[in-house]
Amino acid sequence: MARTVGIIGLGLIGGSMAIDLKRREYAGTILGVESDPVNAAAAGKMCLADEIVPLDECVRRSDIIVIAIPVGAAVKMLPGILDLCDSDKVVIDTCSTKSQIVRAVHYHPMRSRYVATHPMAGTEYSGPWAAMPNLFDGRACIFANTEESDPRAVKTIEEMYDVLNMRPIYMNADAHDVHTAYVSHISHVTSFALALTVLEKEKDEKHIFDLASGGFSSTVRLAKSSSEMWVPILTQNHDNVLHVIDTYLEKMKEFRDAIAEYDSERIEDLIHEANRIKKILR
Amino acid sequence: MARTVGIIGLGLIGGSMAIDLKRREYAGTILGVESDPVNAAAAGKMCLADEIVPLDECVRRSDIIVIAIPVGAAVKMLPGILDLCDSDKVVIDTCSTKSQIVRAVHYHPMRSRYVATHPMAGTEYSGPWAAMPNLFDGRACIFANTEESDPRAVKTIEEMYDVLNMRPIYMNADAHDVHTAYVSHISHVTSFALALTVLEKEKDEKHIFDLASGGFSSTVRLAKSSSEMWVPILTQNHDNVLHVIDTYLEKMKEFRDAIAEYDSERIEDLIHEANRIKKILR
Numbered sequence: 001m002a003r004t005v006g007i008i009g010l011g012l013i014g015g016s017m018a019i020d021l022k023r024r025e026y027a028g029t030i031l032g033v034e035s036d037p038v039n040a041a042a043a044g045k046m047c048l049a050d051e052i053v054p055l056d057e058c059v060r061r062s063d064i065i066v067i068a069i070p071v072g073a074a075v076k077m078l079p080g081i082l083d084l085c086d087s088d089k090v091v092i093d094t095c096s097t098k099s100q101i102v103r104a105v106h107y108h109p110m111r112s113r114y115v116a117t118h119p120m121a122g123t124e125y126s127g128p129w130a131a132m133p134n135l136f137d138g139r140a141c142i143f144a145n146t147e148e149s150d151p152r153a154v155k156t157i158e159e160m161y162d163v164l165n166m167r168p169i170y171m172n173a174d175a176h177d178v179h180t181a182y183v184s185h186i187s188h189v190t191s192f193a194l195a196l197t198v199l200e201k202e203k204d205e206k207h208i209f210d211l212a213s214g215g216f217s218s219t220v221r222l223a224k225s226s227s228e229m230w231v232p233i234l235t236q237n238h239d240n241v242l243h244v245i246d247t248y249l250e251k252m253k254e255f256r257d258a259i260a261e262y263d264s265e266r267i268e269d270l271i272h273e274a275n276r277i278k279k280i281l282r
Numbered sequence: 283m284a285r286t287v288g289i290i291g292l293g294l295i296g297g298s299m300a301i302d303l304k305r306r307e308y309a310g311t312i313l314g315v316e317s318d319p320v321n322a323a324a325a326g327k328m329c330l331a332d333e334i335v336p337l338d339e340c341v342r343r344s345d346i347i348v349i350a351i352p353v354g355a356a357v358k359m360l361p362g363i364l365d366l367c368d369s370d371k372v373v374i375d376t377c378s379t380k381s382q383i384v385r386a387v388h389y390h391p392m393r394s395r396y397v398a399t400h401p402m403a404g405t406e407y408s409g410p411w412a413a414m415p416n417l418f419d420g421r422a423c424i425f426a427n428t429e430e431s432d433p434r435a436v437k438t439i440e441e442m443y444d445v446l447n448m449r450p451i452y453m454n455a456d457a458h459d460v461h462t463a464y465v466s467h468i469s470h471v472t473s474f475a476l477a478l479t480v481l482e483k484e485k486d487e488k489h490i491f492d493l494a495s496g497g498f499s500s501t502v503r504l505a506k507s508s509s510e511m512w513v514p515i516l517t518q519n520h521d522n523v524l525h526v527i528d529t530y531l532e533k534m535k536e537f538r539d540a541i542a543e544y545d546s547e548r549i550e551d552l553i554h555e556a557n558r559i560k561k562i563l564r
Binding site for chain 1 (some may be wrong): 316350363379402404407422423424449451461462464465466469470471472473474475476477478479480481482483484489490493494497498499500501502503504505507508509512513516522523524526527528529530531533534535536537538541542544546549550552553554555556557558559560562
C-alpha cells in the first residue's frame with residue numbers, strides 16, 4: 001500500500017521515524033515539513049523525506065500526519081491541522097507531555113482523528129543530524145486517552161508503532177504526565193543542575209575533562225538537551241515536575257544531613273534503599 | 283622480568299588490574315588476597331590470580347602490592363603493610379579519596395615506598411564478577427603527593443599504569459579530593475537521591491520499568507553502586523562533598539523557582555548555561 005506519511009519536524013524523533021517507516025516499507029512516501037531552513041536543507045540532503053513541502057500541502061496529501069516538534073508549538077498547531085482533516089486521515093503527536101495537548105482539542109469536531117502518543121525514545125541530541133535508524137526498537141510508546149479517538153485511527157497508529165518495534169502502553173494523559181515527571185523530566189532537571197554545579201565550581205575546565213570518568217559523563221549527559229524541547233515540557237508539566245523536585249530535594253537533604261553528621265549507618269541505609277533500583281532496571 | 287604483583291581485593295578494580303597486568307605480561311605472577319571466601323573462590327576459578335594467599339605472604343612475596351579495597355579498610359591496612367616492606371617493594375592504593383590515606387602514613391618510616399594513586403575507571407558493579415579486561419584504557423590515573431614517594435617507586439608505578447593505558451595526572455591529595463567531589467562523588471549522591479525519589483513515588487514499579495527510557499537509566503545507573511565502597515568515600519571526603527551538595531541544592535532551587543514562576547526565560551537561561559557542559563564533555 002502506498003501510504004503517505006507527513007512528518008512535521010524532521011528532528012531527532014521525526015527524522016528517525018521517517019528513516020524506519022520508509023526503510024521498513026510502512027510508508028510509500030514521506031512528506032516533510034521543516035520551518036527551519038537549515039534543518040530543511042539538511043533533512044532533504046539526508047533523504048529523511050521524499051519532499052519537503054508546506055504544512056497545508058503536507059496535511060492535504062498525507063494519510064498519517066505526525067507532529068514531532070516541541071510541545072509548546074505542537075499545542076498551537078494541532079487544532080489548525082485537525083481543521084484541515086477529513087475522516088480518512090489520522091493525526092498524531094509525539095510530544096513528551098500529554099495533558100495540555102489533549103485538552104487543547106478535547107472539543108474539536110475532528111478530535112476522533114487525533115491519537116495522542118509519546119514514543120519514549122531519544123538521545124540528548126536534536127535536529128535532523130540526530131536522526132538515526134532503529135531509535136525506537138524495543139522501547140515503550142504511550143497512547144494517551146485513546147477512548148477519545150476513533151478505534152480505527154488508533155489501530156492504524158498501533159500498526160505504525162509496531163513497525164517501529166515499540167511496545168504500546170495505554171494511559172490517561174494526566175497519569176502519563178505524572179509518570180514521565182518521575183522517570184524522565186526529573187532526570188533532566190537533576191542533570192542540568194549537576195552541570196551548573198560543576199561548571200560554576202570547576203573554573204579550571206581541564207580538570208573536569210581529565211577527571212570525569214564514565215559515571216559523571218552518564219549522569220550529566222542529559223544536560224546537553226535543548227532548551228527548545230525542555231522549556232515547554234517543564235512549564236507544561238509544572239505541577240508534577242515541582243512535586244517531584246520537592247521530593248527529590250528532601251531526599252538530597254536526607255543524604256546531606258547523614259553525611260554532615262558522619263552517620264555512616266544512615267548513609268548505608270539510604271544507599272541500600274537506593275540500590276533497590278536494581279530490582280527494576282538492569 | 284618475572285615481576286610479582288600482589289593485589290589485595292580482587293573486585294572490580296583489583297580484578298581488572300590483575301587481568302590486564304597478566305595478559306600484557308607486566309606481571310609474571312599475580313598473588314591475590316581476598317578476605318571474603320565467596321569472592322576468593324570465584325576469583326580463583328576466574329584465574330584473576332595465580333594464587334590466593336594470606337596478606338602477610340602476599341606482601342612478603344610481591345614486588346608491587348596493590349591495595350584495592352574500600353578506602354576505610356585501606357586506611358587501616360596500609361601502615362601494617364608498610365611495616366612489612368623493605369626498600370625493594372612498592373605499595374600503592376587505588377582508593378577514591380586520598381587526603382586521609384596519605385595523612386595516615388605521613389610519618390611512617392617506609393612512607394617513600396608508598397605511591398598514592400586513583401585510577402579513574404569503573405562501573406557501578408563490584409566483586410570479582412565485575413572485573414573485565416581493558417577497563418582502564420584511555421582513562422586518567424591520579425598520582426597524589428608523589429613528592430613523598432621515592433622517585434624510583436613512582437617510576438615503577440608510572441610504568442605499571444602505562445601498561446594499563448592510563449594517562450597520569452599529578453595532584454596534591456587535598457586537591458584530588460576537591461576535584462573528585464565535583465566530578466564523581468556528587469554524581470553518585472544525585473543518582474542515589476534520584477533512585478530514592480522515584481522508588482518512593484512510583485509505587486507501581488512496573489511503570490518505572492515500562493517508561494524508563496535511556497535518559498533515566500543512565501542518570502540513575504550510579505545508584506546501583508555499593509555502600510561498602512561509598513559510605514567511606516562520602517564520610518572521608520565529608521567537607522568537600524557537603525560543599526558541593528550545597529552548591530547543587532542551590533542550583534536545584536534556582537530551577538525549582540524558575541519552574542514554579544513559569545519563568546520560561548529564566549529556565550531557558552539555566553538550560554543554556556548547563557549546555558556549556560558540551561564544551562567539556564562529548
